[in-house]
Amino acid sequence: MSIEDIKQQQEKWENSVQKTLEKHPERKTFEEKRLYTPTDIENLDYIEDIGFPGEYPYTRGVQPTMYRGRLWTMRQYAGFATAEESNKRYKYLLEQGQTGLSCAFDLPTQIGYDSDDPISEGEVGKVGVAIDSLRDMEILFDGIDLSKVSTSMTINAPASVLLAMYIAVAEKQGNPSTSLSGTIQNDILKEYAARGTYIFPPKPSMRLITDIFAYCSKNVPLWNTISISGYHIREAGSTASQEIAFTIADGIAYVKAAIKAGLDVDTFAGRLSFFWNAHNNVLEEVGKFRAARRIWARIMKEKFNAKSSKSMKLRFHTQTAGSMLTAQQPDNNIVRVTLQTVAAVLGGTQSLHTNSRDEALALPTEESVRTALRTQQIVAYESGLADVIDPLAGSYYVEAITDKIEKEALEYIDKIEKMGGAVEAIEAGYIQKEIQDSAYKWQKEVENNDRIIVGVNKFQIEEPPVKNLLRIDASAGELQKEKLAKLRAERDNEAVKISLEELRSACSDENVNLMPVILKCVKTYATLGEICRVMRDVFGEYEPHTNI
Amino acid sequence: MKKIKVIVAKPGLDGHDRGAKVIARALRDAGFEVIYTGIRQTPEDIAIIAQEEDADVIAMSLLSGAHNTLFPKVVELLKEKGLGDRLVVGGGVIPESDIPFLKEKGVKAIFTPGSKTEELINFIKENVKCDEE
Numbered sequence: 001m002s003i004e005d006i007k008q009q010q011e012k013w014e015n016s017v018q019k020t021l022e023k024h025p026e027r028k029t030f031e032e033k034r035l036y037t038p039t040d041i042e043n044l045d046y047i048e049d050i051g052f053p054g055e056y057p058y059t060r061g062v063q064p065t066m067y068r069g070r071l072w073t074m075r076q077y078a079g080f081a082t083a084e085e086s087n088k089r090y091k092y093l094l095e096q097g098q099t100g101l102s103c104a105f106d107l108p109t110q111i112g113y114d115s116d117d118p119i120s121e122g123e124v125g126k127v128g129v130a131i132d133s134l135r136d137m138e139i140l141f142d143g144i145d146l147s148k149v150s151t152s153m154t155i156n157a158p159a160s161v162l163l164a165m166y167i168a169v170a171e172k173q174g175n176p177s178t179s180l181s182g183t184i185q186n187d188i189l190k191e192y193a194a195r196g197t198y199i200f201p202p203k204p205s206m207r208l209i210t211d212i213f214a215y216c217s218k219n220v221p222l223w224n225t226i227s228i229s230g231y232h233i234r235e236a237g238s239t240a241s242q243e244i245a246f247t248i249a250d251g252i253a254y255v256k257a258a259i260k261a262g263l264d265v266d267t268f269a270g271r272l273s274f275f276w277n278a279h280n281n282v283l284e285e286v287g288k289f290r291a292a293r294r295i296w297a298r299i300m301k302e303k304f305n306a307k308s309s310k311s312m313k314l315r316f317h318t319q320t321a322g323s324m325l326t327a328q329q330p331d332n333n334i335v336r337v338t339l340q341t342v343a344a345v346l347g348g349t350q351s352l353h354t355n356s357r358d359e360a361l362a363l364p365t366e367e368s369v370r371t372a373l374r375t376q377q378i379v380a381y382e383s384g385l386a387d388v389i390d391p392l393a394g395s396y397y398v399e400a401i402t403d404k405i406e407k408e409a410l411e412y413i414d415k416i417e418k419m420g421g422a423v424e425a426i427e428a429g430y431i432q433k434e435i436q437d438s439a440y441k442w443q444k445e446v447e448n449n450d451r452i453i454v455g456v457n458k459f460q461i462e463e464p465p466v467k468n469l470l471r472i473d474a475s476a477g478e479l480q481k482e483k484l485a486k487l488r489a490e491r492d493n494e495a496v497k498i499s500l501e502e503l504r505s506a507c508s509d510e511n512v513n514l515m516p517v518i519l520k521c522v523k524t525y526a527t528l529g530e531i532c533r534v535m536r537d538v539f540g541e542y543e544p545h546t547n548i
Numbered sequence: 549m550k551k552i553k554v555i556v557a558k559p560g561l562d563g564h565d566r567g568a569k570v571i572a573r574a575l576r577d578a579g580f581e582v583i584y585t586g587i588r589q590t591p592e593d594i595a596i597i598a599q600e601e602d603a604d605v606i607a608m609s610l611l612s613g614a615h616n617t618l619f620p621k622v623v624e625l626l627k628e629k630g631l632g633d634r635l636v637v638g639g640g641v642i643p644e645s646d647i648p649f650l651k652e653k654g655v656k657a658i659f660t661p662g663s664k665t666e667e668l669i670n671f672i673k674e675n676v677k678c679d680e681e
Contacts (some may be wrong), residue, residue: 107562107612108561111561111588113561119590120561121614121617122560122617122618123560123561123612126614127562127612127613191563195563196563196587197563236565236566237566237570323566326661326662327660327661327662328662360641361643361661362613363613436569436570439570440569440570440573443570443665447665447666453662456662465643465644466643466644469643471643472613544587546584546586548569548572548573548576
């Protein structure tokens with residue numbers, strides 16, 4: 001049957017549906033069409049646009065066998081209070097079958113302040129573990145062989161410092177840096193746009209990032225030097241298309257900066273990784289993941305002339321959407337997370353964090369983290385979803401929505417490029433404004449009941465306050481202060497001073513790669529706050545664009 | 549009638565400002581005069597802005613868990629500046645069990661995840677002490 005025949009038949013069908021609609025109107029106005037048919041994908045070229053797994057443009061996945069070869073890495077983001085406490089949680093998660101570590105740092109650590117800095121008051125150990133010096137890092141990974149696990153660290157502005165500490169711990173264990181695998185988030189642009197843990201202005205920040213690219217390509221070749229993140233952009237309220245558009249625009253900015261710094265694209269691009277959100281709309285999300293892979297592959301090949309296939313593959317971590325969790329009837333969140341897990345797996349993620357049921361209320365308890373991990377394991381081992389590669393390909397709707405998201409994202413990327421790139425678009429407040437508009441629209445839809453959130457604006461019940469929440473008391477702050485005082489008394493303060501002075505002059509000289517210098521500092525047990533203070537002195541601090 | 553002036557503030561180091569920005573816009577749409585401080589404000593910063601702007605309401609948002617330290621501190625500083633009569637409210641990821649403590653410290657209401665912006669708007673209208681002529 002030709003496409004023209006289908007079009008004719010479809011028109012007939014639509015006409016007959018009109019009669020049904022007169023009697024039984026649809027529940028609401030839908031954004032998507034009623035039905036997708038071959039007519040929606042008639043311009044799609046299988047080889048050009050979809051292809052095969054592990055082959056350009058990677059729409060179907062970046063590995064040739066996907067989960068039939070190896071399942072995704074199950075990686076729960078964890079960390080709270082002190083290094084001692086978090087070390088226990090990591091060991092527990094590994095015992096429970098988790099296959100990679102993911103470190104959450106507290107806000108003072110993420111913004112380069114020591115625990116005893118007055119600005120850290122109340123925040124120490126709250127949203128993650130407090131790391132003040134190499135000594136804390138040694139405790140954090142005590143008894144964990146760093147050549148055997150891969151570790152992801154959610155650290156951005158001071159990423160070099162935490163990576164240096166990680167390398168130093170590994171060396172003490174007898175593991176050379178070449179044996180290490182893992183990821184640092186290291187994505188400052190989305191910090192400016194959506195997440196907020198920036199320190200320095202864009203220019204020195206981009207230098208720190210490209211210094212890491214250059215250093216790791218030689219010394220830590222298995223390390224993912226950046227995790228270009230849409231996750232937080234989505235959490236801040238963006239749509240699916242905006243999530244990948246703004247993130248890929250950031251990616252373009254990093255590649256440009258590295259090339260400008262003199263690096264050959266194929267020496268670093270293979271270690272770039274991405275980080276996406278998984279929302280509840282399963283098929284839209286699957287389309288998003290597939291579209292992102294296709295866009296990135298084409299940009300790397302066509303715009304940046306990458307030759308290595310590794311440079312074109314968009315590998316990504318996924319986290320289920322924190323913003324979709326509800327404080328009401330928290331057990332319902334287990335179901336939401338299951339749907340999000342399905343979306344991530346059908347979308348071909350390389351690793352996954354599943355949120356816990358109680359995270360709209362507090363950091364998760366050990367028990368709820370276990371359920372979240374079990375959710376991944378059930379999908380992996382019981383659902384059959386991991387048995388066939390990209391099983392939704394060829395669905396009229398999934399291919400159509402993949403195309404639609406790609407098209408919308410490319411329009412944004414084009415617009416941002418015309419503004420001069422992601423840095424300029426952020427400095428103009430454009431990306432922030434677009435995200436805010438979407439967030440406000442979403443909130444209005446929820447409040448007008450145009451968007452139903454079960455348990456929040458429909459199907460509510462009276463419920464008692466949730467018990468057994470994890471509480472981080474103030475003792476973490478006190479403990480860290482004591483540890484810092486002891487450290488400052490015991491270490492060779494002269495060596496610290498010399499290393500920090502060397503850092504100061506290195507910061508002023510753009511031709512010096514800062515990574516080896518920072519590594520020297522952390523080995524003298526200079527604290528994170530001390531190292532960042534030197535960099536703050538030389539680089540200054542970012543002035544945010546605050547508009548509503 | 550003078551517009552009710554609200555400072556929407558982000559104390560502490562927390563960068564999650566989706567809620568604060570949504571609230572700021574909703575309050576503005578509801579006819580209030582709104583000033584958003586931006587993220588990473590110390591309690592001192594917030595008290596100073598409240599004083600300079602002679603705000604009627606200080607609405608704080610915090611998702612990092614530092615609310616028990618930072619919210620009361622803001623209230624204290626407001627009192628020191630003679631602004632003890634201003635309406636202080638808070639929102640964010642705040643466990644139910646912390647709410648009595650925060651209220652005792654002078655935070656008049658806490659809005660937790662899933663709250664409607666309308667609830668805050670109505671609360672402000674009913675509780676603000678504004679020198680209305």
